[in-house]
Amino acid sequence: MNRRNFLTAIASATASKALALPQKRRVAVIGHTGRGNYGHRLDVAWQKIENCQIVGVADASERGLQEALKRLDLSHGFSQYTEMLKALRPEFVSITPRHADQHREMMLAAIHSGARGIYVEKPFCRSPAEADEVLKAARQYGVKIAVAHRNRYHPALFQIDQLLANHSIGRLLELRGHGLGDRRGGGEDLWVLGCHVLNLFHYFAGEPRSCSGILLQDGEPLTRKDIRPGAEGLGSLGANEIHARWHMQSGLIAHYTTFAEDGSDKRGYAAHIIGTKGTISIQIDRDPVAWLSPGNPFDPASRNTPRIPITSSGLGQKETRHDLIAKVHNHALAIEDLILAVDEDRAPMCDGNQGAMTVEMICSVFESHLQGGTHVAFPLQQRDNPLDKL
Template identity: 40%
Template sequence: MEKKYRVGIIGATGKGNYGHGLDTAWLDVPQTEIVAVVDENEAGRTAAAERLKCSNTFSDYRMMMDSVRPDIVAICPRWIDQHADMLMAAVERGIHCYIEKPFCRTLAEADQIIRAAEMSHVKISIAHPTRFSPVTNRLKALIQEGAIGQVLELRGRGKEDVRGGGEDLWVLGSHVMDMMLALGFEPEWCFADVQNAGHRVAASDVYNGNEGIGLLAGDAIRAVYGLRQGMTASFQSYRNAGGRPSRFGLQIFGSKGVAEILEGTLAEVWILQDPSWNPGRGGGEWKRVSSAGIGEPEPLTDQKYQSRNVLAIEDLIDSIENQHEPKCGMYEGRRIVEMIAAIFEAHRQGRPVPLPLEIRENPLSLMVNAG
């Protein structure tokens, strides 16, 4: 008989709420049952209890952990200033975690969480849906098989809405960084320029960002990563420069064509097998890629492939039972935080910085302290 995993849901109404469906996803996983709901906001707690069909509610997550002793907690709030404290409370009690992205605010927080999780043998999985997508796996295989030839460069962009620049980098750029890593690309250095209102960001441009991000800056991000494989990857975001359809995603340019991947559980992937990269000139045609291959209909139609979180939850349970690292676990979460931090550190130093970074705090705090 399968073990039934007891799950505590942690939300924060008005402070990141319940993320992108991290609370309700467990209702679609038969191997789990929701045994407690936490929200310091009474109205939010009542609504969540009704939504999640769970009458056992708490206003304090530590009290819930000590009283209920769940197997897993879902740390749902989008605001990341709460993530480290919630994660530390769980891992110190030996409780596995599924958490909304981004992982945490700084490398120092990530290091602390990882040390504690290693000591308590706890698994942590981060909600980057594209990492768990069967279509992502198919694209990775196609690239390795040479479907677009020799990879020459990668280009990533955020949503470039009102959050464009630094906030877009953290909130949506974290997905783009995850896509790069999921496809097997390994950043070794970063060079970047962060702009605000047309000038290089200085200490006077630094402010406390939305969603608990902490110190933040920039309405334009221009960053390049040197990859171990020998090519470069870029990430750019300009405030209010987005369009419809959005350019948010990652493009991989090769000697024989281009592939594009967008964020999602059944990630939207397209491929252009045309060395000119221009179908108007080269005569190529953009084709949709499914988990079955180029131009093939998508065979995966189960409801779980429409959920942002069920595949990640199944992977977390498998990692607990079979003692492996989740596909997007704490080490990958730290690498994503590092790729983001590297942009601000490269800007601060005015030169390329090697990865992994030596500094563990927010580079913008060093800029502010230096005046």
């Protein structure tokens, strides 16, 4: 579905059409306590959808399984998700663990079990090769996959689209993103936090054409001795500082920087759209999610006007759809869209292809570093994690 059409629809609450369906949609939840748990509450999110019934949960941790049974009001669960999928044959599967090394196998198992829709925690998987395999299977079996980049569903994005279409910030110059700046800064930040920003780059500027980047460890280029197993099942990883640049389909250049413990008090985590007459800042998972800072970004004297919030109602307007914003944060809006995508035989708003692109953008930074910071073209020829070769 065209993003503008979808955001227009949710702004008028027509996405609630999904709730009017008479039959209960059967949902199975896959979690793994101690190995990514249930992500950002991707299990209980389904309880907020009136026409959905959670029929099963699987968790390899017995303690975690018992807690999930209480939380989801179920009497019986499974220690193996493959057994659950075989026994229950759910229509929808929620793949909730944050640890990305499990996502490929879980998604493939859900696809082969006959599921029609999958909602998966980010990052989508660990490499373009894994993404290729999952997307091929999903196409073969007609399965819709949605990825939990929930900011993509925020109705304020439609208002930003309108501002850009009206040239409200003048000529677009570049996109800039920055990491959270905590202990994860560098490689881990790029994977688990940067993926949200890269997803927004893709949203506003199209697919990347090429990437150049450098990975640094304590100020020096990353080498083999700096590689370690990444947290949260991310695979080979390193660097506590990264500088990356993508040439996007629209012609814009998008930049992402991330530093460990950068002293920013976690205030820098955002995607910025920079124009000659102002800057739009999208602050991931915050309310208001976006702000317009009027004025020439290179002339402090022209930026005396206070920044202006961008809400679902428009520039400088009070937020009136708090119910809708809550559904963005608790994933209900994304799940409703997934259900509609299955019923209407269309791609979800943030589908598997979108999730796969964030993975490829991340791996392109690693590949460029291995090639001395040179530009690497998309699609990547190297489909595995490039850091495995360092």
